[in-house]
Amino acid sequence: QLQLVESGGGLVQPGGSLRLSCAASGFTSDPYAIAWFRQAPGKDREVVSAISAGGGTTYYSDSVKGRFTISRDSAKSTVYLQMNNLKPEDTAVYYCAAGGFNTIIIPTPWVGDFRSWGQGTQVTVSS
Numbered sequence: 001q002l003q004l005v006e007s008g009g010g011l012v013q014p015g016g017s018l019r020l021s022c023a024a025s026g027f028t029s030d031p032y033a034i035a036w037f038r039q040a041p042g043k044d045r046e047v048v049s050a051i052s053a054g055g056g057t058t059y060y061s062d063s064v065k066g067r068f069t070i071s072r073d074s075a076k077s078t079v080y081l082q083m084n085n086l087k088p089e090d091t092a093v094y095y096c097a098a099g100g101f102n103t104i105i106i107p108t109p110w111v112g113d114f115r116s117w118g119q120g121t122q123v124t125v126s127s
Contacts (some may be wrong), residue, residue, distance in 0.1 A: 001118040002026045009121030013087055020081040020098030022118060025028050034072065034079040035059075038092035038123075042109035044097075047050045049081060050105040059105045061088075061123055090101070093120040 008020040020121050022034060035050035043063035050059040063114040069082040079096060099105075104113070 002032070002098055003117055004098060004118035006094065006096050006118040006121040009094060009123045011124045011126065013127050016089060017084045018084070018086065018105055018123060020080075020083065020094055020096075020123075022079040022092065024077040024079075024098065030068060031074070031101055033099040033101075033105055033109075033113075034070075035097050035099065035105065035109070036079075036081050036107045037095045037114075038071040038090075039120075040078060040089075040092040040093070043092075045096050045111065047111065047116075048094075048104050051079060052105055053101045053103070057106060059107075083123070088125050091123060091125050093122050095120045109125055 003026045004074050012018055031053035033053050036048050037045050038048050039045040048061050048064050051070045055072050067085045072079045096118045098116040099113045
């Protein structure tokens with residue numbers, strides 16, 4: 001069973017930066033795709049970024065493209081989401097989720113492909 005733990009959330013002013021981490025433990029012998037989702041109060045969960053199992057393919061939603069960067073450190077079984085130029089509309093609980101080795105993330109990741117989820121980390125962008 002794969003376990004995912006997010007960290008790095010917090011309160012930041014508009015224009016600021018945060019780096020979220022998604023650390024995996026448990027059954028990690030096979031590589032797997034990772035996606036970051038977020039859910040704001042009263043809104044549906046949306047995917048913001050994803051990275052393929054091999055790390056060679058990435059996805060960004062239009063709302064974060066150019067501001068967020070996803071990366072993975074396979075040696076540490078950790079995926080990062082660097083978030084720059086944060087806006088109040090980025091405020092949400094951010095979740096990382098793991099798919100499989102063959103999970104397709106292009107053109108858009110499908111939430112049903114991601115079976116293991118972390119508990120979420122709150123990101124609040126406010127002055």
